[in-house]
Amino acid sequence: MSGERVAEVEPDHTAVRVALWRALHVRADAPPHVVEDEVGLRLVDPGDDWRERPDMDVEATRRIRASIVARARFVEDVVVEQAEKGVDQYVVLGAGLDTFAQRRPELGARLRVFEVERPGTQAWKRRRLAELGYDEPDWLRFVPVDFEGDWWGQLAAAGLDTGRPAVVAATGVTMYLTLDAITTMFRLVAGLAPGSTLVTTFLRPVDDVEPEQRAQLEVAVRGARAAGTPFLSFFTPEQVLALGRECGFREVRHVSAVDLAERYFGGRTDGVGPSRGEEVMVAST
Secondary structure, three states, rough: OOOOOOOOOOOOOOHHHHHHHHHHHHHEEEEEOOOOOOHHHHHHHHOHHHHHHHOOOOOOOOOHHHHHHHHHHHHHHHHHHHHOOOEEEEEEEEEOOOOOOHHHHHHHHOEEEEEOOHHHHHHHHHHHHHHOOOOOOOEEEEOOOOOOOOOOHHHHOOOOOOOOEEEEEOOOOOOHHHHHHHHHHHHHHOOOOOOOOOEEEEOOOOHHHHHHHHHHHHHHHHHHHHOOOOOOOOOOOOHHHHHHHOOOEEEEEEOOOOHHHHHHHHOOOOOOOOOOEEEEEEEEO
């Protein structure tokens, strides 16, 4: 890393939990697996007893981990689809412990990939990647930003060409942002060149999810608040689509949990399938 040494900050509990859920999908759910990702598990290095954690209960977390792997696979499918059309820029906002670059180097080599994250967390991740023997390919750009500052300018300075199409992913991000911050993000991405795509997830209000999932979402809301990273924004599908249109996207569409289940979990009989607690919006310029 160039410049001043950045004080490392371990990833927050949510990022760690997501990485472990992705690994749990591989370890506990029958194949075919939606995403095969144990790189995050290696990064976190949680110890041999990690599956004994209360938040790794195989039964209780079945649907939420299905949602986690479904959103990851969906984003990567969009990247593949757009790369086939010649789009060669991919931005991961709030990258956390994202492992696309390590798992999909054959696809990454066709792109310029930007991982955007807070400096301390990113420094920690880069050190762990190096310790595990992962190189930093020249097509991968780490962009440490202050999300309260001019992060878009920092992204452009890192090489994002705003005059050419890009895929921008923001999964597991909007719930931590204010409406103003989400609106700003949407407007910036909507200003990218025609042919650009935003894939973002959003949390539905607690009373708008399946009754059997509400208690778990309420636990997650309380846990996020206790950890100092409270959930700030919830949307119904109609609300997030309206915001996307208002911010200037040419086309917006809702990808529901039912859509994801049909796409990635069809034919399963073990109850593994996503909850509608967190769903997807795809917006195009």
